Amino acid sequence: MQQIINFIIRYKNFLLSLLLFSIAFVFTIQTHSYHRSKFFNSANFLTGGIYNSINNLTGYLSLKSQNQVLAEENRRLKMLLFNAENKKDSTYLDTVSYTGTYKFELANVIRNTYSGTNNVLLLNRGSADGLKPDLGVISSKGIIGIVDATSKHYATVISVLNTVNKISAQLKKTNHFGTLSWNAKSPYFVQLIDIPKIAPIKKGDTIITSGRSSIFPKGIPVGTIDSYKLDAAENYFEINIKLFNDMTNLEHVYTIENVDAAEINSLLNPKENE
Amino acid sequence: MNNSVLEHTGRFVLLVLLQVILFNYINFLGYINPYPYIMFIALFPVKNNRFAIIFLSFFLGLTIDLFSDTGGIHAAACVFIAYVRPVILKFSFGMIYDHQTIKFNSVEFGEKLTYLTILTFLHHFILFFLELFSVSKIILILQKTLFSGIFTILLILLITIIFSRKTK
Numbered sequence: 316m317q318q319i320i321n322f323i324i325r326y327k328n329f330l331l332s333l334l335l336f337s338i339a340f341v342f343t344i345q346t347h348s349y350h351r352s353k354f355f356n357s358a359n360f361l362t363g364g365i366y367n368s369i370n371n372l373t374g375y376l377s378l379k380s381q382n383q384v385l386a387e388e389n390r391r392l393k394m395l396l397f398n399a400e401n402k403k404d405s406t407y408l409d410t411v412s413y414t415g416t417y418k419f420e421l422a423n424v425i426r427n428t429y430s431g432t433n434n435v436l437l438l439n440r441g442s443a444d445g446l447k448p449d450l451g452v453i454s455s456k457g458i459i460g461i462v463d464a465t466s467k468h469y470a471t472v473i474s475v476l477n478t479v480n481k482i483s484a485q486l487k488k489t490n491h492f493g494t495l496s497w498n499a500k501s502p503y504f505v506q507l508i509d510i511p512k513i514a515p516i517k518k519g520d521t522i523i524t525s526g527r528s529s530i531f532p533k534g535i536p537v538g539t540i541d542s543y544k545l546d547a548a549e550n551y552f553e554i555n556i557k558l559f560n561d562m563t564n565l566e567h568v569y570t571i572e573n574v575d576a577a578e579i580n581s582l583l584n585p586k587e588n589e
Numbered sequence: 590m591n592n593s594v595l596e597h598t599g600r601f602v603l604l605v606l607l608q609v610i611l612f613n614y615i616n617f618l619g620y621i622n623p624y625p626y627i628m629f630i631a632l633f634p635v636k637n638n639r640f641a642i643i644f645l646s647f648f649l650g651l652t653i654d655l656f657s658d659t660g661g662i663h664a665a666a667c668v669f670i671a672y673v674r675p676v677i678l679k680f681s682f683g684m685i686y687d688h689q690t691i692k693f694n695s696v697e698f699g700e701k702l703t704y705l706t707i708l709t710f711l712h713h714f715i716l717f718f719l720e721l722f723s724v725s726k727i728i729l730i731l732q733k734t735l736f737s738g739i740f741t742i743l744l745i746l747l748i749t750i751i752f753s754r755k756t757k
Contacts, residue, residue, distance in 0.1 A: 328639045332672035335647040339668060342654070342661030343719050362656050369610060428613075428657070430620045432721055435658040471658060499721070499729075502619070 346433060363425075363469035366437055370425035374566070381566040388455035417532055418572040420445060422452075422470075424565045429476050429502040436460060436472040436565070446470045449530060451571040457536040457559040458482070458524060459568055475505055475537075476562055484537050485525040489514060492525040493551075495537065502562045504541060507554040514552065516543060522556050529576040593634070601649065604629050609656035612744075620733065623740040624663075625748060626653060627712050630671050631705060632693050632749070635678065639671075646671035662719040670712045677707050694753050705742055713738045 323330065422444075426437035440446050442465045450462040452472050460474040461482070473480050476497050484507055485492035491514035493507045507522060520540045526533025538556040546553050573579070604626040612623050630646050650664030657663075681704035682696065693701070713734040721730055 328643060328672065331640065332643050332668050335643065335668045336665055339647070339650065339654075339661030339665035340719075343665065343722075344660075346658075346660030365609075365656075430616045430622060431657075431659070433659075 363437065363466065366426045367439055367469075370423070370439070374423075377564065377566055380564060384455060385567060391455075416573060416575055418445075418574060420570045420572070422446075422568050422570055424568055425469075427563070427565050429474070429562050432478050432499040434474045434476040435463070436474050438462075438470045438472060438568070438570075439468070440570070441465045441468040441470050443467050445572070446570055447572075449576070451531040451535075451573075452568055453531075453535055453571060454560055454565060454568045456561075457538065458531065459560060459562075459565065461530060462570065474562065475558070476502055482531070483525045483527045484522050486510070486514060486516065487521040487523050490525075492527060493554075495556075503558060505538065505556050505558060507556055508546070508551065510552040510554060512545065512550055512552065516540060516552060516554065518542070522554075529573050529579040531571065532573070597629075597633075600629060601645075605649070605652050605656075608653055613657055617740065618736075621736045621740055623737060623744045624713070624716070625741055625744040627667065627670065627709065627741070628745045628748065630667060630674070631708050631745070639675070642674070643668060643671045659720065662716055665719055666712045666715040669715055670708055673711065674708070677704060677711075681707065693749070702742075702746070705745055706738075709741050709745070710734060710738045713741070 420440065422438040422440040424436050425439045428434045428436070436452075436459070438446070438452075446462055446465050448462055448464060452459045452462060458475060460472045460477070461480065463471045463473045465471075475482065475495060476499075478497055478499060480495065480497070482495040483492055484495050491510050493509040495505055495507055497505050510516065518540055522537040522540065524531040524533060524535040524537060536559050538558040538560075541555045541557045543552050543554040545551070608624065608626040612625060615622050626649065629649055630642065633642050633645075646667040647664050650667035651661070653659075653663040654661055681700050714730070717730045717733045717737075
C-alpha cells in the first residue's frame, strides 16, 4: 500500500497529464460522431452570449451584400408568385389552422466557420423559438446544414462543410441519388458520391436534395457539377459540386421543420418506439 | 504573490478572447490560422509547480474548444506541451534551467526562438492530427502544422517584443 502511494506521489504529474489528455481525447472522439456531447458546444449561455454581442457589432459590415441577397430572393419569389402555372381561384376555408408539412423559421448566423474540417455554425434562435436537433437549415440560395444541438436561445448547425455530415442528394433531371460529403479542401466545393455509373451526367448539371430523409424537402438546390470521375471500383461516380451558396458569407438563414418527421421516423424504425 | 495571480488571470482571459474573436477568423489563404494563446503556457513562470501548469493548460485548451466547437483537441494539445515543457526548456536553455532562474524577458533571442519553435510545432501537430484524425491525411496535417506554426511563432514574438518590460 505504501509503495502504491509512493508511486502515485512520484508520478503525479505524469498521471495527471495522462488523465487530462484522456478526457480531452474522449471529447474529441465525441465530436467525430454525429451527435456531440450536450455541454461542450458553443450554444451555451456564456459562449452564445459573447458571440451574439460580437455579431451585433460586426453585422453592420455585411449589411449591403446581405440586403442584395434578400432583394434577389424577393425578386425570385415574386416571379414565382405571379407566374404560377395553376392560378388558385379558391383557398382553404380556415386558412389559420391550415399548415403545410414544412414549417419555416427565420434565423441569423452569429458565428460562421469554414476553415476547419468539421465546421459548425451558431444561430441566434433556440429551443424557445421551436428549434430542435435534426432540423434542416437553408439560405435563399440553397442548402446549408442540419441543426445539431440547441440551448434555450442558441443552436449549433453542422454545415455541409463537415466530414461527418451525410445528406442525401440527387440529380435534378433524373432521380439517381447519392450522398453529399466533403473532402475538407475548399469551402466552395462539396462532393457527391454513390451516383451509379448508368446516370447520365454532364458538367453544369444541377444537384438538388432528394427528400429521402425527414430533414429536407425534395428540391432544395445544392450546386452545379464542376467535374466528375469514376471511383476506384468503377461502379459509381465521384462528383465535385460547386455550391450555390457562398459558405463564407452567411447571415440570414431559414430552418425547415418537417411536422411529420416523428411519424415518418416511427414508420421507418418501428422498433425504437416500442 | 497576489499580484502575479491577478496578472496571469488577466493574461488568460485576454488571450482567450483575442483567440476566439480575432485569430480564429483570420483564415489566411483559406485555412491558415495562428494560435498565439499558447504563449500563456510558454511564458508561465518556470519555478511554479508543474501540477498547476498542467491543470491550467487543460482549462485553457478546454475554454478555446468550447468557443470553437472542436471537442477536446486544444485541451489535449495543451496538456501535452505543458507536460513536456521542462524537457524542451532544458534542451533550449541548458545550464540556466538547472538553476531555475529563467526570466523570459532577459534570455537570448536565439534560445528563446528554439524554445518557442519546438513548443509551437509540437502543439500544432497534435492539434491538427486530432482535428483531421486520420493517418492517410498526414501530408495535409504537416502542411497545416508548418504554415500555422510559422504564423503563430511570428505573432508570439511580436507580442512579446511589444509588451516586454525593459530590463536594463
